[in-house]
Amino acid sequence: MCWSATADLVAGTAIAATGAACAARTRRLRDLPLAALPLLLGAHQIIESVVWRADGGTGPVTVARAVIALPVLALWVPLGVLCAAPSQARRRLxxxxxVGAATSAALAYSLATRPVTARIRGHTLGYVLDLPHPGLLVAGYLVATVGALLLSGDRLLVWLGVLVAGGAAVCAALWRLEFISTWCAFAAVCSVVLLGWSGRRPPGPADQGRPVRV
Structure with a gap:
């Protein structure tokens, strides 16, 4: 969530373009889900620009944004890390x-059975959803996303996990102050890190001679 519809649209387009570059640079098929993560983040931002222009409220676009941000990311990130991780790290992942699968299922059920509303608060856009056991779901979400990166066994992904944890805290603090949302800038930085990660990964033996086509 950026501070305006225009900012969301510009940021989303740039992040999605970075995601396309990540996918194109990927040399191993099993790295592709994680490399394509910026494409998902960019789509999230672009959808949110529509929510801004509608002055918040409810509706399919608001739900679509919530689906990406909540159940999809809770499942996508840990599974993407699991696919890309070296064999010695997969057991701990x-x-x-x-946890991500369980959290994603609980969030998806809540979105399917309860209304979600977007509200403009100062220079931020907030979402209201009546979640059961919100503390437990937030903990599960963080274990699934940040935890997977920290346990990945890949130095660059571990640093990305540290960046995600710190960035999430800063974004949450600024959002509570209703000053400005920094999520789009945070997503952009993470996408650039993944761009560097995707370009340096060597192909594994099973992928030799099999270029990834995007």
């Missing part, structure tokens, strides 16, 4: 993947 089972936990965040399982």
């Amino acid at each position: 089972v936990l965040p993947s399982a």
Whole structure:
């Protein structure tokens, strides 16, 4: 969430373009889900620009944004990390993947059975959803996303996990002050990190001679 519809649209387009570059640079098929993450983040921003122009409220676009931000990311990130991780790290990634699947299922059920409303608060856009056990769901979400990156066994992804944890805290603090939302800038920085990560990954033996086509 940026501070205006225009900012969201510009940021989303740039992040999606970075995601396309990440996918094009990927040399191993199993790295593709994580490399394509900026495409998902960019789509999230572009959808949110529509929510801004509608002055918040409810409706399919608001729900679509919430679906990406909540159940989809809670499942996508740990599974993407699990696919890309070296073999020695995969056993410890089972936990965040399982937590992500459970958290994603609970969030998807809540979105399917309860209304979600977008509200403009100062220079930020907030979403209201009556979640059962919100503290538990937030903890599960963080274990699935930040935890998977920290346990990935890849130095650059571990640093990305540290960046995500710190950035999320800053974004949450500024959002509570209704000053300005920094999520789009944060997503852009993470996308640039993934761009560097995707370009440096060597192909594994099973991928030799099999270029990734995007």
